[in-house]
Amino acid sequence: MPITSLDSVNVGDTLGPQEIYLSKDQVRNYARTCGMEAPRFMDDEGARAEGLPGMIAPGNMSLGLLSRLVTDWIGMSGARLARLGTTYRQPVQPDHTLTVSGFVTHIEPGEKRVEIDVWIENEDAERLVIGTASVLFP
Amino acid sequence: MAVEYDPALIGRVFEVTDPVSVTAESIGKFCTAIGETNPLYTDAAAAKRGPYGGIVAPPSFAVTFRNGRHFFTHVPRFGRAGFDAGKDVEFRAPIRPGDKITLSSHVKEIYEKTGRSGSMVFVVVRSTVQNQNGEAVAHIDHRFMNRP
Amino acid sequence: MPTILDLHSHSEASEDSRAPLEAYLNWIKLRRHERPVDGIVLTEHRQFNGAADYRALEDKFGLMVLKASEVETDYGHVLVFGVTEEMTRRFDFANVRLNAQELIDEIARMGGVAVPCHPGRPTVGLYEHYAAKPPLENVVAVEVLNGGSRKGEDDRSMELVRKYGYRAIGGSDSHLVSLIALCATRFAADVRSIDDLVRELREGSYEPVDFRPRRKPVPAAVPEEVRHNGG
Numbered sequence: 001m002p003i004t005s006l007d008s009v010n011v012g013d014t015l016g017p018q019e020i021y022l023s024k025d026q027v028r029n030y031a032r033t034c035g036m037e038a039p040r041f042m043d044d045e046g047a048r049a050e051g052l053p054g055m056i057a058p059g060n061m062s063l064g065l066l067s068r069l070v071t072d073w074i075g076m077s078g079a080r081l082a083r084l085g086t087t088y089r090q091p092v093q094p095d096h097t098l099t100v101s102g103f104v105t106h107i108e109p110g111e112k113r114v115e116i117d118v119w120i121e122n123e124d125a126e127r128l129v130i131g132t133a134s135v136l137f138p
Numbered sequence: 139m140a141v142e143y144d145p146a147l148i149g150r151v152f153e154v155t156d157p158v159s160v161t162a163e164s165i166g167k168f169c170t171a172i173g174e175t176n177p178l179y180t181d182a183a184a185a186k187r188g189p190y191g192g193i194v195a196p197p198s199f200a201v202t203f204r205n206g207r208h209f210f211t212h213v214p215r216f217g218r219a220g221f222d223a224g225k226d227v228e229f230r231a232p233i234r235p236g237d238k239i240t241l242s243s244h245v246k247e248i249y250e251k252t253g254r255s256g257s258m259v260f261v262v263v264r265s266t267v268q269n270q271n272g273e274a275v276a277h278i279d280h281r282f283m284n285r286p
Numbered sequence: 287m288p289t290i291l292d293l294h295s296h297s298e299a300s301e302d303s304r305a306p307l308e309a310y311l312n313w314i315k316l317r318r319h320e321r322p323v324d325g326i327v328l329t330e331h332r333q334f335n336g337a338a339d340y341r342a343l344e345d346k347f348g349l350m351v352l353k354a355s356e357v358e359t360d361y362g363h364v365l366v367f368g369v370t371e372e373m374t375r376r377f378d379f380a381n382v383r384l385n386a387q388e389l390i391d392e393i394a395r396m397g398g399v400a401v402p403c404h405p406g407r408p409t410v411g412l413y414e415h416y417a418a419k420p421p422l423e424n425v426v427a428v429e430v431l432n433g434g435s436r437k438g439e440d441d442r443s444m445e446l447v448r449k450y451g452y453r454a455i456g457g458s459d460s461h462l463v464s465l466i467a468l469c470a471t472r473f474a475a476d477v478r479s480i481d482d483l484v485r486e487l488r489e490g491s492y493e494p495v496d497f498r499p500r501r502k503p504v505p506a507a508v509p510e511e512v513r514h515n516g517g
Contacts, residue, residue, distance in 0.1 A: 020173070026171075026173070029170075029171050030171040030172065033167050033168060033170075033171040034168070034171070034202045035202075035204060058222070059222035059223075059224070059225070060198070060201050060202065060222075060225075061172070063198050063201060063225060063227070064172040064196070064198040064201075065172065065173075067196060067197050067198035068172060068173065068174060068176075068196065068198070071176055071178075071179075071196060071197065072176060075176075076177075076178070076188060078189050080189075080229070081197045081229055082228065082229055083226070083227065083228050083229065084197070084198075084225075084226075084227050084229070085224070085225070085226040085227070086224045086225050086226075087223065087224040088221075088222060088223055088224050131224075138189075
């Protein structure tokens, strides 16, 4: 549910979860659109030639999914994503269902700033990507 | 134990890229690639009524601009090719159709630690993403992980 | 009275965490019903801040905040409890190739206790090193429950506990506010200070406790070709 204003936000609020089935075609399309045609982002054979067990998604794509989680939550409230930090802990592999979610962890009322934990999990609840976001309200 | 490197590397700006033109089409393609449906980025009429007065790129578009081809010949690799370990992005202003984006990058920090895949050297590259008005639209701290 | 402590956490003082200590404590306060800990131990990577004083925050939230360190050795990562100035003079905590046996023995001699963490983790855990080198001596306990473990890693840690008779601790290894105190250690005795903690880790009775919620099932992966065929 998108938020409407800073007053409607509480520490502990959840973002998502968004369940995203990430296909190989989507990953290839992202990589091509962004000029990242490394073999590891194209197919399993290319990834194996680079010493990986199979095709992976670019870190930037994970960052994009986390950014989207936050901007979906912001909706048309007029707030903006001011900062996003990501750590890629494990490769994100296509042909899996990812769960993208977050928690509001801190509100700085003076700065009208909200701090958020975000992450991407696989089906085994392993956190592949973790991050934090700062959202500023007008 | 510190990592051995030339301290003069830190802070020196090696390269500023040629400008990349942002178009409504390139933003649209990026939105499709990341599965974006937010009207602020995809619907011209709705975006016009929104806080930016028109379509802007989703924030994560800012990380899609690449360093110049020659940048990494300057950056110490400490062994095999680096992996993307993470990014810290400060979004300062929206990127709009018509913008001409340049990137200027420098090595911010180098440190070593050990993890699941062995000993790792982290090289943090800081890029400033700038538009044609000289306005910084984003600062990106990009952590490259290298295995010595 | 029994005491429950998260023995492994990283605040923004660690280079790979952005979690402010105050946000950790506030989160525990909000989630105390599911994470009933009495406090946390900050185990910042490769450093120890002897001067930091958290009394004001401890009072504000009614939670204990103790200080330790996570260092890196030739047998993987090790939590050091009861850090003193003598120890930080003796060892360069920033050195990622400390000698584990020397660390364990010297820390014990100087009044602390060194506990190998996430031993089941590749490269930075004991398990893999034990396959190639002789086991360490004088290990009191290892961390068998780690909130950052991947599938199978904690099982390997448990194997070491069974094989070598180590005691077992738990910690969240949290780098995010919302993951604090999901794994912890329950002590039979009262723990009120770092000295109490070191004493109990050496001689007391304790066990790891897991407060992670059970997760709802997620649809299994469907291969691309099956999806395209409408399956």
